Amino acid sequence: MQNITLGQYYPTDSFIHELDPRTKIISILMYIAGLFFINSFSGYITAVAFLILIILASKIPVKSIIDGFKPLVLVIVLTLGSNIFMTNGSIVLFQIGFIKVTQEGIVRTLFVGIRLLLLIIGSIMLTLTTKPIKLTDGLEKLLSPLKKVGLRTHEIALLFNLAIAFIPTFAEEIDKISKAQIARGANFSSGNLYTRAKNLLPLLIPLFVGTFRRASELAMAMEARCYSGGNNRTKMAELKLESKDFIASLLAASFLTLVILQSRGILF
Amino acid sequence: MSQSQTPNLRIMVFACLFTALIMIGGYLSFPIPFSPVPIVLADFFIMLAGLLLGASWGSASVGLFLFLGALGLPVFAGGKAGLAVFFGPTGGFLFGYLAGVFVIGLIAGKGKSSLIKDSVALIVGNMLLYSMGVTWLKLALKISWIKASALGFLPFVPGMIIKIIVAAALIKRLRPLLQSLITDQR
Numbered sequence: 119m120q121n122i123t124l125g126q127y128y129p130t131d132s133f134i135h136e137l138d139p140r141t142k143i144i145s146i147l148m149y150i151a152g153l154f155f156i157n158s159f160s161g162y163i164t165a166v167a168f169l170i171l172i173i174l175a176s177k178i179p180v181k182s183i184i185d186g187f188k189p190l191v192l193v194i195v196l197t198l199g200s201n202i203f204m205t206n207g208s209i210v211l212f213q214i215g216f217i218k219v220t221q222e223g224i225v226r227t228l229f230v231g232i233r234l235l236l237l238i239i240g241s242i243m244l245t246l247t248t249k250p251i252k253l254t255d256g257l258e259k260l261l262s263p264l265k266k267v268g269l270r271t272h273e274i275a276l277l278f279n280l281a282i283a284f285i286p287t288f289a290e291e292i293d294k295i296s297k298a299q300i301a302r303g304a305n306f307s308s309g310n311l312y313t314r315a316k317n318l319l320p321l322l323i324p325l326f327v328g329t330f331r332r333a334s335e336l337a338m339a340m341e342a343r344c345y346s347g348g349n350n351r352t353k354m355a356e357l358k359l360e361s362k363d364f365i366a367s368l369l370a371a372s373f374l375t376l377v378i379l380q381s382r383g384i385l386f
Numbered sequence: 387m388s389q390s391q392t393p394n395l396r397i398m399v400f401a402c403l404f405t406a407l408i409m410i411g412g413y414l415s416f417p418i419p420f421s422p423v424p425i426v427l428a429d430f431f432i433m434l435a436g437l438l439l440g441a442s443w444g445s446a447s448v449g450l451f452l453f454l455g456a457l458g459l460p461v462f463a464g465g466k467a468g469l470a471v472f473f474g475p476t477g478g479f480l481f482g483y484l485a486g487v488f489v490i491g492l493i494a495g496k497g498k499s500s501l502i503k504d505s506v507a508l509i510v511g512n513m514l515l516y517s518m519g520v521t522w523l524k525l526a527l528k529i530s531w532i533k534a535s536a537l538g539f540l541p542f543v544p545g546m547i548i549k550i551i552v553a554a555a556l557i558k559r560l561r562p563l564l565q566s567l568i569t570d571q572r
Binding site: 150186189194199234237238241242244245250253273276277278280281282284285287288289292315318319322323326327329330331333334336337340341345 | 395396398399400401402403405406407409410434446450451453454457458459460464465466467468469470473474527548551552555556559560563564567568
């Protein structure tokens with residue numbers, strides 16, 4: 119539990135890291151939207167080229183990116199498997215019983231796989247280059263126009279930040295309590311269903327009591343510091359758009375435009 | 387400071403607490419042979435969120451968890467992250483989390499609390515969760531209902547029973563504690 123790494127942020131000095139989080143969020147949305155417009159080989163070439171450009175500009179090692187999507191390997195394999203074995207086609211390459219592989223299935227699997235991989239890596243790049251607290255700041259700013267329709271954007275951002283801040287604390291608490299109980303002879307992994315359930319109580323009850331009290335103390339501390347919601351609040355670190363942000367947004371918009379034109383057959 | 391701020395702020399903080407616990411529960415992931423759906427503790431904390439926070443704030447807590455995962459934070463089972471998980475074979479379970487917590491909170495929140503009602507809420511919520519997960523799994527992998535159930539439901543029945551028992555046992559002690567802390571009547 120102590121090795122939990124949230125956000126996968128990779129600290130370095132790069133063009134991508136220095137961008138405003140709003141720019142990165144909007145750009146990633148345009149990138150994802152663009153992926154779903156792709157319907158040709160040339161479109162995939164464009165997407166791959168754009169992604170390579172992002173990776174180079176971020177100065178993040180390829181190994182870190184690969185580590186980021188390792189947990190998703192099973193998802194990828196199963197998604198591709200469902201395509202390669204379930205797609206009907208006229209050219210059957212081989213067949214074993216009801217399982218058959220067709221040329222159309224392989225082509226479809228290839229395209230689905232590339233799209234999925236591009237989607238995953240794009241998402242990973244966002245969190246590799248942006249601290250979680252910056253992400254929530256960016257989201258709050260982006261959602262601020264929705265205040266006019268009653269959405270409490272500051273409170274939503276606060277929820278994000280608090281949830282993220284709680285994680286290392288609770289992970290440590292779980293470790294501490296479980297080790298203390300094991301030292302007293304607790305066994306969490308043997309016995310029948312009832313025994314296992316019963317044995318979990320010495321871990322869970324102190325965990326919840328401790329975390330509940332900590333949460334209550336946090337709320338009290340916030341109140342004591344005159345926290346009263348988002349109205350009239352100021353920020354210690356204001357977000358500012360710079361010329362590099364407009365350049366990055368323009369590049370993302372260009373990518374989206376290009377793949378749309380390609381999907382319509384206007385461009386090769 | 388207005389007194390009306392106190393309950394809202396405190397319930398918000400507790401919602402964040404449960405979001406964090408759900409995230410940690412996602413890290414505690416145990417793969418099962420031949421199944422794409424691992425055993426996690428996230429659904430256990432989701433059950434408690436529904437029972438303790440109610441339908442609205444419980445849903446907010448789970449919604450926050452899903453949104454953070456969609457952004458790319460590695461909070462889904464086994465450290466997964468991103469929109470791709472929603473589109474993958476296990477995406478239905480994520481949507482089932484949201485539906486499940488809402489139903490649990492809705493049932494448990496009606497009238498006076500009792501062990502029977504809490505248990506019914508937990509069972510119904512879990513059935514809804516697994517129904518959505520199995521259905522999604524079936525459609526995503528293009529397999530039969532029997533196969534989808536074998537992969538996405540049957541291996542998790544013992545764990546589900548354990549979690550329901552523990553949650554029902556815990557709620558008796560945690561609910562009064564939470565209520566006292568929220569209203570600052572310690």
